[in-house]
Structure formats: C-alpha cells, structure tokens
Amino acid sequence: MNDLSLVVTILRFGFLLLMWVMVFSVVAAMRRDLVIGRKAKVGAPTARQARKHPELVEEAPPAKIAARQLVVTEGPLTGTTLELTGVPILLGRAQEATLVLEDDYASGRHARLFPQGTRWFIEDLGSTNGTFLGGTALTRALPVELGVPVRIGKTVIELRP
Amino acid sequence: MSQLLTVAKPRRNTELLLLILALGVSAMANALVNLNLGRTFDNDFFTQIAILSGLSLAFHVVLRFKAKYADPVILPVVVALNGIGLAVIHRLDITSGDTAATRQWMWTSLAVVAAITVIWFLRDHRILRRYTYISLLVSVVLLILPLVPGISAGNVNGATVWISLGPFTFQPGEIAKITLAIFFAGYLSSNRDLILLAGKKIGPLQLPRMRDMAPMIVAWLASVGVLVFQRDLGSSILFFGLFMVMIYVATSRVSWIFIGLALIAVGGVAAYQIFPHVARRIDVWVNAFDPAYIGADYGSFQVVEGLFGLANGGLMGTGLGQGSPDKLPVANSDMIIAVIGEELGLVGLFAILCLYALLIARGFRAALGTRDAFGKLLAVGLSFAVALQCFIIIGGVTRLIPLTGLTTPFLSSGGSSLLANWIIVALILKISDAARRPIDVSASSSPIEQLSPIDATQKEVPSP
Numbered sequence: 069m070n071d072l073s074l075v076v077t078i079l080r081f082g083f084l085l086l087m088w089v090m091v092f093s094v095v096a097a098m099r100r101d102l103v104i105g106r107k108a109k110v111g112a113p114t115a116r117q118a119r120k121h122p123e124l125v126e127e128a129p130p131a132k133i134a135a136r137q138l139v140v141t142e143g144p145l146t147g148t149t150l151e152l153t154g155v156p157i158l159l160g161r162a163q164e165a166t167l168v169l170e171d172d173y174a175s176g177r178h179a180r181l182f183p184q185g186t187r188w189f190i191e192d193l194g195s196t197n198g199t200f201l202g203g204t205a206l207t208r209a210l211p212v213e214l215g216v217p218v219r220i221g222k223t224v225i226e227l228r229p
Numbered sequence: 230m231s232q233l234l235t236v237a238k239p240r241r242n243t244e245l246l247l248l249i250l251a252l253g254v255s256a257m258a259n260a261l262v263n264l265n266l267g268r269t270f271d272n273d274f275f276t277q278i279a280i281l282s283g284l285s286l287a288f289h290v291v292l293r294f295k296a297k298y299a300d301p302v303i304l305p306v307v308v309a310l311n312g313i314g315l316a317v318i319h320r321l322d323i324t325s326g327d328t329a330a331t332r333q334w335m336w337t338s339l340a341v342v343a344a345i346t347v348i349w350f351l352r353d354h355r356i357l358r359r360y361t362y363i364s365l366l367v368s369v370v371l372l373i374l375p376l377v378p379g380i381s382a383g384n385v386n387g388a389t390v391w392i393s394l395g396p397f398t399f400q401p402g403e404i405a406k407i408t409l410a411i412f413f414a415g416y417l418s419s420n421r422d423l424i425l426l427a428g429k430k431i432g433p434l435q436l437p438r439m440r441d442m443a444p445m446i447v448a449w450l451a452s453v454g455v456l457v458f459q460r461d462l463g464s465s466i467l468f469f470g471l472f473m474v475m476i477y478v479a480t481s482r483v484s485w486i487f488i489g490l491a492l493i494a495v496g497g498v499a500a501y502q503i504f505p506h507v508a509r510r511i512d513v514w515v516n517a518f519d520p521a522y523i524g525a526d527y528g529s530f531q532v533v534e535g536l537f538g539l540a541n542g543g544l545m546g547t548g549l550g551q552g553s554p555d556k557l558p559v560a561n562s563d564m565i566i567a568v569i570g571e572e573l574g575l576v577g578l579f580a581i582l583c584l585y586a587l588l589i590a591r592g593f594r595a596a597l598g599t600r601d602a603f604g605k606l607l608a609v610g611l612s613f614a615v616a617l618q619c620f621i622i623i624g625g626v627t628r629l630i631p632l633t634g635l636t637t638p639f640l641s642s643g644g645s646s647l648l649a650n651w652i653i654v655a656l657i658l659k660i661s662d663a664a665r666r667p668i669d670v671s672a673s674s675s676p677i678e679q680l681s682p683i684d685a686t687q688k689e690v691p692s693p
Contacts, residue, residue: 076548084576091584094587097243097301
C-alpha cells in the first residue's frame, strides 16, 4: 500500500511536469517561427558563426549618396530645381501639385515621388500618358536612382545629389 | 500594420511530435484519474485513448494534405486541452454518477469531424467573405432561436439560451460567435475606409456616417438586445467585446477602446439599475463571503466553494481524483477551472493558462502573417473571442469579475461550445496556412506587390 501511494505521488508530480514539458515544447517549436523574414538577424554574427556559415556575413552596402534635389532636364520647365526635404512630392498639372507641370501631356495628378528609408520611389497615379522610368512605363512604385531620367509627358526629371 | 514574412516550412513533423506529447498528457490525465479513484484500466480507458488519438491523427493527416503550411502548434495545444477536459469530466462523473463524459466523448468526435470537414471543404478562407450578410442573418436567427416557443429548451439555470433538438440540447449562441465574427470581418474589411474617412469632423473626433455604421449597429443590437432578453450576461459581454475589438483592429483608432470602455461603464450601470438579475450577480460578487449571500438562492455558494477548492489545491494540487469537487455545483461546466485548480494546483492551472495563451497568440500570429484584410480581421476576431471567453469565465471563477455562465473553451462539458471552438480552430488553421504558405514569386519579384491590404494609407516598400 505504501508503495502504491509513493507511485501515485510520483505520478502526480510527473503529470504536472509533463504539462509543463508540453508548454515548453510548444514554445520551443514556436521559437524558430518567430524569425521575421529570412533577413532578420539579432545582432551581428560572431566570428565562429561567420566561419561556419559564410553566407551570414554580408558586406556592408556601399554608402549611398542621398538625393538632395530634383532637376527638370527637358520640357517647358527645363532648369527648374526643387529641394528634396523628405516629404512626398506630387507631380502634375493640378494646382495642388508640389511641382506644377505646365505640360499638356501630363495629367492633373500624374505621379508621386516619395521617400522610403534612404531611397526615393516613384509611383504613377493613374495618369493618361503614363510615367516612364529610364524608358519603361511604371506599373508599380519603383525606386529612383540618382541620374535616371523620369519622363512625365514631355517633361523629364532627374534626382541629383 | 507590419507585414511579417516567415520562412516557408510546412513543419508537419513538428506538429506530429507535439501531438504525440499532447496525447501523452491526455492519456496520463485519464490514467491518473483511474488510478487515484481505484478504477481498473478496463476497455473503456483504452478505447477512449484510441478514439482521441485516432481523431487527432486523422486531423493531422488531413492538415498534411489540405493545409500543409498551417501552424504546427495549434492542434497539439487544443488536443491537450480537450484531453485534460475529458479526463476531468470523467473524474467528476465517477464522483457524481453522471454520464457527462460519454456525451463529451461523442461531442468531441463530432466537433473534430466538423473541424476536419471545414479544413477539407473550405478551399480558401476568403470564400467566407461572400457570405458576409448571410452570416449576419444567420447570427440573428441563431440568437433568436432560444426565444422561439417550441424549440426553446426554456429557462435553464436562469438563462434562456438553449434549444432542444430531439434528445439533445444545443446552445446556438456559440455558433453565432463564429458567424458574427465572419460578418464583422467581411463588413469591416470592405467598409473600413468609409467608416474612417467619410463623415463629419467634430473637433478631434471623426464621426462615421450613420449609413456606414448601420449594419454594425444592427448586429450589435441583435446580439446584445437578444441576450438581455435571454438573460445571458456572459455571452452579451463576449459579443460586445468582439464587436469593439474588431472595429478597433479594422480602423486602428485608439479612441474605439475608450468609447468601448465608456459604453461598458454606462451599460453596466444601466443594466445594474434596470435588470434585477444583473444587479443580483454584482451584489453576489461584491458580498461573496457574506453568509446571507452564500446561503441564498442564486447566491455566492458556487463561487465561494470554488475559491475554497482553489485554496485547498494550493501550489501543487491534491492530485487528480483526490480533491473534493462533489461540493461544487455544476463542477463540470462553469466551475471546471476551480476543479482543475484544486486537483492540479497553481502549477497545473498555470500550465493550462499558458496553453490558452499560446493558442491565442498563434491566432494573432496567423492574423499578422496573412495578406488579406478579411483574413486578418477574422483571425483576430476568432482568437479574441476565445481569449475573452477564457477571461470572463476564469475571471468569474477566481472572483476577479462577477461570475457569468460561460463555458471554458475545450475544457468544459458542453457540446455546442466544443463544436464551435473546434470550428474556430479549423478556421484559424486555414488562415495560418494562407499566412505561412510561400508567396508565388513567379508573377512579381518585388515585395511591393504583396502589400498587406489592411493598410491602404501607408505603402510599404522594402527597407534598404
């Protein structure tokens, strides 16, 4: 009888333990799942990790020169410059546009130039004649690199450092 | 709202391992009950373990085929909770001579089959969005059913929430929880911008236009109004909380939280003044240890006995089968948490609460990961409904808030609740499958195309 009560006591605590093993196994299974995106890393890899997995080490990207101004290179407004301050810019013929284009081939609200991180993106706002980035028509927001011409109607703009 | 990308891995083998562990927990709980109450390990014990294993493994196999990328921890957690619930109900049956465990086994089988059916036939959770208004209609009908003479099971324990279907009774309000969440998700995912932007502005407050809010108000009145007539305070709080949280998540305006809390305060005071049964609940809660209240009809006897049970359990508990839950009224439904607290102690109770927390967190995680507004809202709504239900009943048993009759998800004896919660789990699994499935990158290479539609105002682009 005494043996049985000992077994029962052990099983009683064993069950509590098993429940917590269950909880911690679930948490352990989730841990890997908490990684947000493949690129998410916590801190820099240690030297040992770098030796074992060379793909973890990424060269620092070359320092980008941030665009500071927008220059109109072709069209009626040639020579106009606009300082880029970090707020989105609306391009078009409408009076509320940041850069009012006096261009018959541009739409009222033609395109939008907006900063994200350290880069500027251009997005077409459903214009009639389209927006061209380096010769290709925009179908979605794309980053604008320095010196790449953006054509809106007969106007061409560029970002300059 | 941030768009979280996960590494695409099915992880079904992890699920299988955790499932075996969960089945081990259930089997051991059952074995301890038999051992402590001097029962022999007869055929029943082995059949029951076989049934639970068969059902959950079948579910697992269906997930392998139909929702390969579904979240791997949800199913094991739910199986563990359900298994512990079955063991505790079985244990209570042995003391009281009831047959609730047999019924619970039947309902568990039915609920798992229903959940498997949902996983099997629901190709994509977005299909449910087509049934937005039908869901509203179904919710209203389900909530009115218990008041219809003929199928109503009448007033049971002070609330008219049951219908009788032949030999069975059913609580349609539990299913209404799901259909209301589908309606709110469908309606808010299409009309969120209208509610947010169209309308008069008074000071800092942007008031939504009446016609944009009308269907929501209909849904709210139907749920809260009918429940006031049915005298089911718990469900009423549950539906109201669901409504507020979904509108808050859809619009991301903090003001909704304050509006919700203010409405709860106003509603609470009004209900206290108008409805004697609400006033009674609150008086009983405040004066729980007053002997006059303990002895009275609908008094605090239940909650006080529950608290004594919890105290008797202490840190480690008395051991399954060695407590004295025969002193507790309705021990196997409303008060099951008190029984678990007594027999497994604080340590065991907290393990159960952790399992709930993990389940709910995985539901929210599925909502974060999925890419359509409807799926996000539905997953948040369903997970929050489970969370709030746990809070209302566990808070009630531990006398944090007034005790209202709700079931503890997956643990309590109660077929409709089990069925509804398993269907909720199936829906969350389906949404998490959509969330974790790798994106087909052949069509577009830029993550710009994969914007989360819940956030239309702020374009998200790859950070450099």
